[in-house]
Amino acid sequence: MARTELPDARVSPRFAGVCTFGRYPRLEDVGPAGRPVDWAIFGVPFDGGVTFRPGARFGPRAVRDASQYLKRYHLGHRVDVCEALSLTDAGDAPIKPYGIKATLDAVAAWATSLADPGTRLMAVGGDHSVAYANIRATWERRGKPKGGLALVHFDAHLDTVDAVWGESWGHASPFRRAIEDGLIDPKAMISLGVRGPLNTPTDLDFAAKAGVRLVSIDEARASGAALLAAYVKALGGREAYVTVDIDVFDPSVAPGTGTPCPGGLSANEGFALLRALRGLHLAGADVVEVLPDRDVSGMTAMLAAHVMFEVLALSAS
Amino acid sequence: MARTELPDARVSPRFAGVCTFGRYPRLEDVGPAGRPVDWAIFGVPFDGGVTFRPGARFGPRAVRDASQYLKRYHLGHRVDVCEALSLTDAGDAPIKPYGIKATLDAVAAWATSLADPGTRLMAVGGDHSVAYANIRATWERRGKPKGGLALVHFDAHLDTVDAVWGESWGHASPFRRAIEDGLIDPKAMISLGVRGPLNTPTDLDFAAKAGVRLVSIDEARASGAALLAAYVKALGGREAYVTVDIDVFDPSVAPGTGTPCPGGLSANEGFALLRALRGLHLAGADVVEVLPDRDVSGMTAMLAAHVMFEVLALSAS
Amino acid sequence: MARTELPDARVSPRFAGVCTFGRYPRLEDVGPAGRPVDWAIFGVPFDGGVTFRPGARFGPRAVRDASQYLKRYHLGHRVDVCEALSLTDAGDAPIKPYGIKATLDAVAAWATSLADPGTRLMAVGGDHSVAYANIRATWERRGKPKGGLALVHFDAHLDTVDAVWGESWGHASPFRRAIEDGLIDPKAMISLGVRGPLNTPTDLDFAAKAGVRLVSIDEARASGAALLAAYVKALGGREAYVTVDIDVFDPSVAPGTGTPCPGGLSANEGFALLRALRGLHLAGADVVEVLPDRDVSGMTAMLAAHVMFEVLALSAS
Amino acid sequence: MARTELPDARVSPRFAGVCTFGRYPRLEDVGPAGRPVDWAIFGVPFDGGVTFRPGARFGPRAVRDASQYLKRYHLGHRVDVCEALSLTDAGDAPIKPYGIKATLDAVAAWATSLADPGTRLMAVGGDHSVAYANIRATWERRGKPKGGLALVHFDAHLDTVDAVWGESWGHASPFRRAIEDGLIDPKAMISLGVRGPLNTPTDLDFAAKAGVRLVSIDEARASGAALLAAYVKALGGREAYVTVDIDVFDPSVAPGTGTPCPGGLSANEGFALLRALRGLHLAGADVVEVLPDRDVSGMTAMLAAHVMFEVLALSAS
Amino acid sequence: MARTELPDARVSPRFAGVCTFGRYPRLEDVGPAGRPVDWAIFGVPFDGGVTFRPGARFGPRAVRDASQYLKRYHLGHRVDVCEALSLTDAGDAPIKPYGIKATLDAVAAWATSLADPGTRLMAVGGDHSVAYANIRATWERRGKPKGGLALVHFDAHLDTVDAVWGESWGHASPFRRAIEDGLIDPKAMISLGVRGPLNTPTDLDFAAKAGVRLVSIDEARASGAALLAAYVKALGGREAYVTVDIDVFDPSVAPGTGTPCPGGLSANEGFALLRALRGLHLAGADVVEVLPDRDVSGMTAMLAAHVMFEVLALSAS
């Protein structure tokens, strides 16, 4: 019997019904067969941390809509995610639209006690600042691992800037804060996809000095899968958090984002990298920076839904 | 205490959370205070009856999304719809995407026993063929009134064609079928907004002969409110069903529909007509023909949500 | 028997087949029953005369596409245009994309000998410079009426500028040239809809001095129908040419045009003015300035198709 | 000699060159003939105060772009604004993207000392919270008139909410704050256009009690021009500030805004109201809430540019 | 002398004239030099077989429009398709919008006797269900080859599902039906591009058991050209039908389709695969699933037109 009950698409078509992530049941509707829940997926409709185009607050809604077309079986990993995992849409986290830090605190507090103790959390943004909150909650829930969690980071930007306009909690800074707070172990962090013009070359210094493995977009494209496979192996059984800024993808496949940068990954390049993480022990995950008002024919939200599915399939395989 | 519990927009912003019509609770979440339910709103994601552009199957989803921005108090009628009425999102009706008649039967059967016996039904389409199903269910639920229900019909088209391409159940025919089946009393039917080129002038004959009051778009604009007020008065306490094809509005305010026709109502003209129905005893209602893939900046879905709100406010006042 | 043979929409749906204006037969396919042809409709895919946004060269194609949804019976005039008139799509006029004057000469020469001698011409633009060519051809074909043709002009701009950037044949100048050349009688010209900021108030002087009746947008809205009815009456049997720049309509109903100006006519206001021309003896007509790349959900092209239909219905009634 | 030097559109076409508001010179380029400056127009690219859709930070840029097509002569008021007034684009005000109050303070401080002492200020938003800043600066510059400035307010919303999500400086509150701070005299304030569902009827209480003249959308449409003419007369020579939230217009003409509400003004209805203010002694003005990512074919930004022009023409006539 | 007469683009620009596929003559206009016709291209404006987004009924019209920009010489194959082949636009097949099987029967019957006996058929969809009809007609016309035709299938989905919602003729099933009916030889069928989540792994069983060669998207990308070249060689002189579901391409290059799936082919990857078929003996072909309402800047229709051209060039080389 499947751990997640899905509406039968042959009875209730994918264009019917109230939208939840992947058509998975709402948390309040999960029955005994779904307990304990493996993954609680929740939205964080917050974009108060952006430095350019706002609007990612509508990202969770768009991803819920796009994810109606997800099916359950992953051809590559040969796994049925609904068979293997109990999945749920836990709704949206509480946010404080006018305050970044207040929002991160509220999200983290809420997420820390969400669902069952062993449930993993997947946050759907919202801007990248919200990753900090989910990482903090995940770190708490996974027993506050010493030195912090390992981190796999897909992004066009490194997001370790100290502060922008005097604010240290925006979407350019989450991993700097997470490293400083001991939630992430920089020596177990790998970041793929950085590209494009920089304000200053020193923007990479903090991460480099802290020991983060920086993989440029060209390197990611050429040998990223092998690097990631080696990274997973090196981690051993250590748990890692996966964070995917949708702008790691090229604007042609992910136009609906706030700071797009030409030259990014194609969808299949991105999927290949995610699949190379096979064997990773997942602690939690997020998919962020989907901005529907800049999207085109819903393709960015659809891609984000597929990223969500890839992560779940990793977890199930 | 309010009959409908809404999330507090000062806590959970309108851009947060899973979308239900008007943010009203799902039927399965309605508590004792909401029983019996006054109005069950449901989607009918079906567009198999169209003669031109398909895609209205995505209408319910778009209206759910747009309706997040509805508030509860109606300035004109001076009524708080959530205070006065117990409202719910009953989800989407079961449909058979490949069969019009089979869908109408399934929707009607499902709707007939929905919620509490006295609950009124509001269907959100989907193409106009689905009106037949909701009218049939409503007629059943309201005690099969002899001679049929009264009908207020807003539309650019009369929808009383006998058959198109040999099919008698499409979106050009619902009121012909409803009249033939005794669900609607043509002498108590008023139709406003017909305009644009016709295939043949005989397309109006069936309705005219049956006694339907046809109000052209120009007449509707000039004196529709007075006509409707007189119509309501003449009905006395008799119950009427209200059906709104969003294409009664001009393409500039409702581009997202399948057979748009220039020269329709502006939003305020339409609202004025709906408000002129004050005093009407409502049996049920529908809002149909929202086609999101042709919509522009979501304005058609937003307008449909406002139409839904106008009907509810009528009911509450 | 109908003078124009249309594909039966109950056999060949409106979304099927190669697009001709109104689904009317191509000129080469008109049979004996359609001879002599009453109206030859042709495109002029030229936008070399614009002073701001180009792209109206794709206008004829867009109007052909949108006109597939036109039906044949006009409710207001109670006339079936295909029953009453032989209509044809004569294809597109020959144009010289790099030369305005060369294009106007080529179009005029081609149009002068098009179809049957008594056939009226309706040009679909293209920018407004092409009106000159069709007026010249019409004037020739209608026997070079002394003093020129009467002219009914709907437009947000007066289009009687002498020259722009040294060029005297652009879309700001057609009526100045037509008046100077004796093709149009300014004292029998009425222009409705001028509005918006002007470069200089003297832009109106030429027309005013020549005797053109200038009707501002406010006057057109308030009393245009009466003015036009009086105008028609005053003309007696004299023939008039009707030219419709789609930008006489508001950008909300006609966004797809090159120099939109807020504050224009709604669709129903425009239709009312056109219908007020009932009784006019039509010499020819054009609909111009549809710019598909700026259009929204095809609404401007659809509106232009309806304008075309209104003019044909005038002719048939 | 004109007070404002414009590039000659017959030499440098409107699609050429760096965009400034109305093609007016940048403040640093204004020569002696333009001194003292009559109106300094500046952008406030801030949307941190919104309660629904963000993105109005890109409004000033879009209005600059759209305003390239403005011409200089106003047909209704028979005035050439560049002849009569020295106009300038003063650039964008300094903003603090992460702080509402900090932004308002910075904008107000900057604006208070902008250009010449007698220069009027026109702010282009940005969300409506920025009106407070320009009102404060205007009040300072106009000699801190006792009791505050008169205010003409066009808006779908009253914007006198006390606080949202605990924040008292957002776009729902500017006039409450301005009244409390004595910058605006509520008894000399008139607000036109409020419509749509409310959270609670008490949202109107503060303004009503303070003596604000509330003109509903229906009243505005029916008799707004007369009301405003009377209002201007009653003011005598007292100076008034004009604030225009673009959402006072219908979504069909102004889709590009954050909280659109069906049933608003058409463009011509809005222009008629603005023109009815003839004779008003202007202290300052703003046009706000243009959100380009939701705009359609640039029509909202174009409309906002025309509103800007209408206000300048009022000032010049 | 060329077998196909094209309008000279130096006389009649590509933006002029009534649109036919590739600007090729309509079948009724083909002169003696064009007889016998080599390829008749026709539309099938039918989308009644879809399981998700409808609208492909407008596909043929969009491809006709986009194909105006096709030129005649193929650089890779060094062939002028109009020189080598007589090509025609045969219009649209007769369809029954409310019945899938009835449509397939009508299309097949019509296509079977189209043009000259040796003429190959290329169908432009419409949804993928229509492939069955063209395959059936092709099989008939090519002498009912024993065991069925060979098939080259490009698609994100395998389309061999037995039935959806009780209907066995939808767009998920054409090849199952064609194999069952002996029209296609599964052992001579190769399918490239399957990817994305599946409802169940058993969806691939029918094809696998029947002997279809399944080439995953990754395999197609890595070595598809070699596989296809080998496939062509193995076929010997046996004739094959080529079917291209435009969703084999990535949503970034083909957003305008009903069931897009991220991770598909880029345009050049697709062209390389098609060119690898050089030497194939073509029996017929189709290009399907173009959905213009979801398209972006016309790029999907343009791509489909290029696919059409690639197939014709294969045939000519």
Next chain:
Amino acid sequence: MARTELPDARVSPRFAGVCTFGRYPRLEDVGPAGRPVDWAIFGVPFDGGVTFRPGARFGPRAVRDASQYLKRYHLGHRVDVCEALSLTDAGDAPIKPYGIKATLDAVAAWATSLADPGTRLMAVGGDHSVAYANIRATWERRGKPKGGLALVHFDAHLDTVDAVWGESWGHASPFRRAIEDGLIDPKAMISLGVRGPLNTPTDLDFAAKAGVRLVSIDEARASGAALLAAYVKALGGREAYVTVDIDVFDPSVAPGTGTPCPGGLSANEGFALLRALRGLHLAGADVVEVLPDRDVSGMTAMLAAHVMFEVLALSAS
């Protein structure tokens, strides 16, 4: 101290202020530290030379807008372009919208004396015909090198057609004219990216005979970087002009252009080719054929801005 002063993005956000290319100072604002200017970037808002879709006249404006998000440091070349180079936005060149040759003459004359004698020129189109003008000016300014400048040409089309519609100065002909006039040395010209259907194979003859190195799109993709590196080496110190038609990129990354052709470069493929020019001695450059009305979410203009940045970074490294 930096040679180019940029507004500090931590003070004046990228969404604030009047747009200049890259936020570089206007030429009239360049201070002594910026003298002599290294690169003057200017727009050429002209599209009178197109053979298909017009609208590129709005290209410079769109690129200015998109370039606000450019930063200054190039990760690949490890260079800060603002540190190394004095950059300026010189505004738009004077154009004659109705005359191609007149425009080219005016642009060339204006550009020849622009800024300082040693300043390099980068033109932002506008259609490709404008390249001729900038090449002519560059050739003059660089001392009329004998035999002409070397040329690196990225384009889907070869642009060496003799004439179209009798006009020899359109966007299909600039390099033919430049070669004939001795401004370009065809033996030092390399052209990459030609693809798609041709009108006739002889379209390539002129260039081939003249000695131009033609690199097909497949060759460019497979080994273009090596070819270009060899080309640079072979040039020695000879100066080359770089011209980039944005349609060398695939329509998925550059939809906003007038004659898109599927199968082009991805963004990263294009960047790799541009970076392979490291060591090139740049004489001048252009980026052309950005057509905003066909663009999608601004991605084409953004890509063009990055191309501009890549060229500047080449120059700085």
